[in-house]
Amino acid sequence: xxxxxxxxxxxxxxxxxxxxxxxxxxxxxxxxxxxxxxxxxxxxxxxxxxxxxxxxxxxxxxxxxxxxxxxxxxxxxxxxxxxxxxxxxxxxxxxxxxxxxxxxxxxxxxxxxxxxxxxxxxxxxxxxxxxxxxxxxxxxxxxxxxxxxxxxxxxxxxxxxxxxxxxxxxxxxxxxxxxxxxxxxxxxxxxxxxxxxxxxxxxxxxxxxxxxxxxxxxxxxxxxxxxxxxxxxxxxxxxxxxxxxxxxxxxxxxxxxxxxxxxxxxxxxxxxxxxxxxxxxxxxxxxxxxxxxxxxxxxxxxxxxxxxxxxxxxxxxxxxxxxxxxxxxxxxxxxxxxxxxx
Numbered sequence: 001x002x003x004x005x006x007x008x009x010x011x012x013x014x015x016x017x018x019x020x021x022x023x024x025x026x027x028x029x030x031x032x033x034x035x036x037x038x039x040x041x042x043x044x045x046x047x048x049x050x051x052x053x054x055x056x057x058x059x060x061x062x063x064x065x066x067x068x069x070x071x072x073x074x075x076x077x078x079x080x081x082x083x084x085x086x087x088x089x090x091x092x093x094x095x096x097x098x099x100x101x102x103x104x105x106x107x108x109x110x111x112x113x114x115x116x117x118x119x120x121x122x123x124x125x126x127x128x129x130x131x132x133x134x135x136x137x138x139x140x141x142x143x144x145x146x147x148x149x150x151x152x153x154x155x156x157x158x159x160x161x162x163x164x165x166x167x168x169x170x171x172x173x174x175x176x177x178x179x180x181x182x183x184x185x186x187x188x189x190x191x192x193x194x195x196x197x198x199x200x201x202x203x204x205x206x207x208x209x210x211x212x213x214x215x216x217x218x219x220x221x222x223x224x225x226x227x228x229x230x231x232x233x234x235x236x237x238x239x240x241x242x243x244x245x246x247x248x249x250x251x252x253x254x255x256x257x258x259x260x261x262x263x264x265x266x267x268x269x270x271x272x273x274x275x276x277x278x279x280x281x282x283x284x285x286x287x288x289x290x291x292x293x294x295x296x297x298x299x300x301x302x303x304x305x306x307x308x309x310x311x312x313x314x315x316x317x318x319x320x321x322x323x324x325x326x327x328x329x330x331x332x333x334x335x336x337x338x339x340x341x342x
Contacts, residue, residue: 002200003307004015004028004029004030004031004160005028005029005030005031005069005070005247005303005306006031006033006065006067006068006069006070006071006292007023007030007031007032007033007034007068007069007072008033008035008036008062008065008068008071008072008073008338009023009032009034009035009071009072009074009076009227010035010036010037010059010071010073010075010083011037011070011072011073011097012035012036012037012039012042012045012074013037013042013044013074013075014287015074015097016074016230016286017253017288017292018288018295018297019030019072019074019075019095019105019124019292019299020050020288021143021292021296022292022295022296022299023072023299025296026293026296026300026303026309029300029303030070030299030303031062032054033054033057033067033068034055034061034065034068035050035053035054035056035060035222035255035271036055036057036058036059036061037056037063040057042150043055043057043093044284046301051201054193054314056283057082059086059339060109062088062218062236063086063087063090063092064140066091068092069091069092069093069096070093070095070099070251070302070303070306071087071092071093072089072095072096073094073095073096073097073331074085074097074150074175075097075147075180076103076168076175076177077099077101077102077174077176078102078109078173078175079174080096080099080100080101080106080107080244081101081106081107081109081110081113081256082112083166083171084114084121085094085110085112085113087114087119087330088113088116088119089117091119092119092124092146093119093120093121093306094114094120094121094126095122095298095299095302096110096121096122096123096200096316098123098124098125098185098186098189098319099123099176099182099185099323100282100316100323101113101176101180101182101323102172102175102176102242103176103323103327104320104324104326104327107316107319107323108320109285109318110316110322111113111316111319113159114316116314117316118314119229120302120305120306120311120312120315121316122298122299122302122313122314122315122316123313123315123318123319124188124295124297124298125280125298125300125314125315125319125322126186126271126294126297126314127186127187127189127190127261127294128190128193128298128313128314129262129277129293129294129297129298129301129309129313130239130261130276130279130292130294131263131277132258132261132262132276132277133194133258133263133276134259135263135276136194136249136256136258136263136265136273137193137194137198138287139256139265140194140195140249143255144250144253144272145249145251145253145254145265146231146252146253147227147229147252148196148225148249148250149229149249149250149251149253150193150223150230150231150232150248150249151194151222151223151229151247151248151249151250151255152232152233152246152247152248153184153191153231153232153234153235153245153246154231154232154233154234154246154247154248155179155183155184155187155188155234155236155245155249155283156189156234156236156239156245156283156292157179157183157184157236157237157239157242157243157245157282157283157284158237158238158239158240158241158242158283158284158285159211159237159285159287160285160335161210161211163285163287164211164212164213164334165307168213169213170211170213170217170300171181171213171214171215172213172215172242176224177215177216177330178207178213178214178216178217178234178237178276178327179216179217179218179219179236179237179328180205180219180329180330181214181261182215182243182292183235183237184219184233184328185322186245186281187235187245187247187320188233188235188322188326189314189321189322190258191233191247192321192325193256193280194247194249195225195229195231195249196225196226196320196340197198197225197226197264197341198223198224198225198226198325198328199224199226199340199341200223200224200338200339200340200341201221201222201223201224201233201234201325201328201329201332201338201339201341202221202222202223202338202339203219203220203221203222203328203329203330203332203333203339204219204220204221204333205218205219205220205329205330205333206218208238210238214251216330216333217234217236217237217238218236218238219233219234219235219236219254219333220232220233220235221233221234221332221333222233222287223272227278230310233329241279241284241285242284242285243283243285244259244260244278245259245260245281245283246258246259246260246280246285253267254266254267256266256284260277260278260279260280260283260317261276261278261281262275262276262277262279263273273293277289279291298312298314299314301313301314324341324342325341328341
């Protein structure tokens, strides 16, 4: 039997919008108990826009409230480890905005803190919850498409100069990484969940002259999968005006093409199968130009995981895989050598 949860939001920046809409959609299952950000201006703005919600001026007030059992952490990546550890110590379940942290090692520490506390940790990698993604996952899991032969992921997005005007954005000190960790991580996580683990990468990565940043914004790589297939990864934020991300899986019985939630399966027997719909994914000038439904479904899965005493579908432990892949891509680019994943 499900219970009604009380949730708090920590971090009221750009990312909070789809989370807030999702929680309101799920009002029969979760109550928004409190919201907090260290910025007084953002607290005031949030309070004016949401007069029905409680805004607190201290994170301690959230952690000390035993009636709050779920915390949404929507803060910059480098703050995640400390905040997750504090939530774990307070006995809270956590929904964490991607990435888990700025390095795979810090991400692992956050995951282990939650596991030691016996609390659930879900990561907002919502691309897995689109209709087309879920149907393709079923086909791959059930073996209907046959063995994977070749797989590619293409994320050709655009970010204008004003996106990088916010202090620290695009810099390693705040964000920890560039296009791979900040933008492409959604598609790369989905790619791994569909195609299976990658065991080797050979990558190139550069920072274009378009922005004053110190993280990569153009990456290209060849990859090999543990199952024997090979493929490519192409990720950038310099492709004006921004294009829908695309995953292509060429398999023994057909080829699946997933474009921003729209799935087309070309079967070798001549059939063509379609599921889902292409939708905004934040690949252009407005990074928030996408529907919130996948966010809502991921949060609903976390609530079900808490009630059912199981791991969320996108658990912290599962999300470590994409962090390891990203670090391998960057290590390969820096060393100019093929890197074998652990």
